[in-house]
Amino acid sequence: MVEVTFAQLHGWLVAFLWPFTRITAFFMASPLWGHSSVPNQVKIGLGALLAVVVAPTLPPMPDIPVMSWAGLGVMVEQVLIGISLGIVTRVMFAAVQAAGEFIGLQMGLAFATFFSPDTGANSMVLSRIFYMIALLMFLALNGHLIVIEILATTFDTLPIGLGRFNAGGFEMLARFGSTIFLSGMLLALPLVGSLLIINLSLGILNRAAPQLTIFSIGFPMSLITGIILLMVLMTDYQRFLERLFTETLFFMQDMLDTLAPLN
Template sequence: LTYFVLALGSELLLGIVLAIGVRFLFASVQLAGQFLGFQMGFNMASVMDPQTGGQSSVMAQFLYLFMVLIFFSVDGHHIFIRALSYSFEVIPPGSFELSASIVGGLVKVSNQMFVLALKLAAPVMIGLFLSNLCLGIVARTVPQVNILMVGFPLNIGLGMILLGLTMSSLAPFFVSIVKSMGQVLMMILQGP
């Protein structure tokens, strides 16, 4: 009976580790949305996130739901199930231990989460940075203009336009993220 309980705990821990790996992929998209929401001025408006129970940016929720839509449309759940079945070949049932190499794999994936978030948000953030730079120059040259009243709608409108323009390239990028999920999970299981 004790072996059964230990094996059950071992498999539960393995499932948690794999779920954390997949969660990191979705968290990178949410983090990119947080970056964009902050740059666009949506940080004052937030929505309730039912998954975490906290508040999140409107852009983070939008990109997260878009990622979930793509995840299921390209059979991401099947990729996860295949990776889960492959874990039985790599780690026999009941023998999973949380080793330093697995923790190292999780750390490596979490590091890639931030890089991925910056890659996703970079085109829009660069455009918004240039917009803010131009607004700063206008504010210095023409102090009579109320930049605050011009800046908020301009950043939101420009951010939405840039996001709309980059959406056609974001969708294939999301697809590649989902398709690389199997390799990410294997990297976690095999360590760095």
């Protein structure tokens, strides 16, 4: 007869629960797995599956009861690590969405918005198109597999029951938020600069010849020029996304190394 003791049950629970918490927190915060169209049952099931897979490879667990204040602290620690990684991936895709917002505003497409279920707010059509292309490109380059591999290696860099973090890692995460504006503006700058020159030229022409209906031809001209420049921009969009993905993945690893406490 097989007998299972309470200590064995507690060891199995600890080996599953704490990795499951970190993985699930990452899935909830990331834009790919945390999308509103993905059912919560799928997120929890995928997190449980990955927790079962990585559990045998983890270092020894701390001797901390689950139902204790120390166990609650370990749980919060896992949530913080998972959410931090999810925020990094969300910032990466937010930079692409910001570029679509900048271009749409300059082209006069500010009114072309619709409700986005993943953000819970209205988003521009160009922003949504850029986001979907970036998401598909991320999957095509196996970026999701690389992110899951980085998530699995976090248990070696930041073992369970670490107890403390290096505050410099969270400072890096806060500064990484500037990527939304920096990378988004770099992507949108060719179109924004060209359309700004057109708008300035139309403004000068309107002052020089007020009898001309400049504003009646300004919007079609900006829209047509923006579409043509957008076609040109798409030829270099893949290279921009590859660089953005590479920088984000390297930053993710650097942030994890920085979060480890100093000895």
